[in-house]
Amino acid sequence: MNPLNEIFMKNILMLFCLLATLTFCAKKEEKEPESAEHEHHEEETNVVELTQAQYESAKIRTGAVSMRSLSDVINANGVIDIPPQNLVSISAPLGGFVRKTDLLQGMNVKKGQLIATIENPDFIQIQQDYLETESKLEYAQLDLARQTELSKENINAQKILQQAASEVKIQKSRLAGLRERLKTAGIDLTALEKGTISNRAAIYAPISGSVTTVNVNIGKYVNPTDVMFEIVDTDHLHVELSVFEQDIPRMKLGQLVRFTVSNNPQKEHLAKVYLINQKINEDRTVRVHCHLEKDDPGLLPQNFVKATIETGARPLPALPDQAIVDFEGKSYVFIQKEKEGNDTHFEMTEVTKGISENGVTQITATGNTEIEKAGIVVNGAYALLSKLKNSEEEGHAH
Known part of the structure; x- marks a missing residue:
């Protein structure tokens, strides 16, 4: 081959290799942002993005956490009990x-x-003792009367009179004791006074x-x-509740108690706090005694009780019920983020629900201290949850 042609072919081959290398690097650089963007989306699975049209279609409306006066309650368990005298x-x-x-x-x-x-054979002896003592008392009383008359005429010594009086007291005391024993045993004293002795009580x-x-x-x-x-x-049944020691400072006498029993959980009963024990038990609870508002024949001693004690209203951070969505056993709200162009982003944030009353629910943020200042979706939250989960499924399928 001609030396000039050989040099020309080598230059062509080198130029082809250089172009191939540059093309491969350019393609790699194009793919890297896509991978980074993919990783970014993977990290933000709790963020949903809506276009302006989707925003309007879902009728999104935002609001803020507000302090609402809610009736605070204490949850407690216990039993239906009866007073000792009953x-x-x-x-x-x-x-x-x-x-x-x-x-x-x-x-x-x-x-x-x-x-x-x-039936008890010993009953016979007690009755005999009673009748004998009754006779002895009668004799002692007659003797006392006789000694009293003699003392008036100074015929007998004062000592004999005193002995007669003492004997009357002794027999009276013995007869009273036997009478109480017979009453306790259940023996009919009326029949006994007539001379009827029985071995039954x-x-x-x-x-x-x-x-x-x-x-x-x-x-x-x-x-x-x-x-x-x-x-x-x-x-006269009552309710005995076990209340944790940290809840006791919020309790007062007369507070309303709503409770249900284990054999009829659909029916609600009412009671009021009557006594609060001053002793803390080993399980760190305090016994609270409650009186029923009215007697109910459906309640039985030792029925298990689930109760809520109303401790009065107080201001608590709350949201409308429709602002809170439940998913996989947890509760969430959607916080509106800053707009990016025509799109609006919403971040799903976990919260803990508290007292619910009149369409609003107390909330406590889980790991987000700024939630009380944020704009929260109060209408359309479930639409956002649906879009977020559908987007995740499409992403996994891809």
Whole structure:
């Protein structure tokens, strides 16, 4: 090959390689901004962009967080309870064998109603002692009267008179003690005064109410400490709540309590704070005693209670309910950012909801301290959420 032609071909080849290198670099530089822009969009998945036409179509309207007077509440749990005087445990004070009872759990009884008969041989001895003591008292009183007459005539010594008076006091005291033992045992004193002695005693209901516990059967021997029956008067139920110690300073007597019970959560009941305990329990709660506004036969002792205690209105930062959107178990609002040309950007920001009342809800920003000064979408928030999530899905598909 001619040397001149060989040099010419080498120059052509070098020029071709140079052009190819420049073209590759230019294409790479063109792609780099696209990649950076892609990364920028990936980072701003909480920002939605609307054109002016989309803005008007969605009827976007913005507002600001405002201080609204909302009724503050304290949430608490508890149970339906009864006063101690309305729950009675019944036993046989002197013990004995159960010879009769018709009680069943759930039965209603009246105060003074016969609920059981107890048999005990020891009852016979007590009645005998009573009758003997009664006779001794009668004799002692007659002797005292006789000694008194003799002392007026100075026939007997003063000492004998004093002994007679002392004997009357002793017998009276003994007779009174035996009478109370017989009453406690349930023995009929009227029949005993007529000379009728029985080895059985009656047990009567001390209050009206419902039988909740029956621990005996016919023929069973019961000791004085054994609980035979329990009767509950459900006409005066109350609510016992456990309130966390940090909420106690906001509580006052007379505050309204709204509550529901576990067996009927749809029905709301009302009560008022009656007593606030001054002791903090081990679980850092305080017992709060509440009286029902009216008695309700549907409530039962030990019903589980979920309650809200109204502590009065106070100013709180709030937004209209339609400004707050719920997504995947969290709450958000959209904050309007500065415009870029004809487009408007909105940033989705997480918030925590509080008290809701009359179409507005208390909000607390999560990690955004400027939210109370920002322009927040109060109409069209769900439209923004829909566009944001649709844009994310399209981006992932791409």
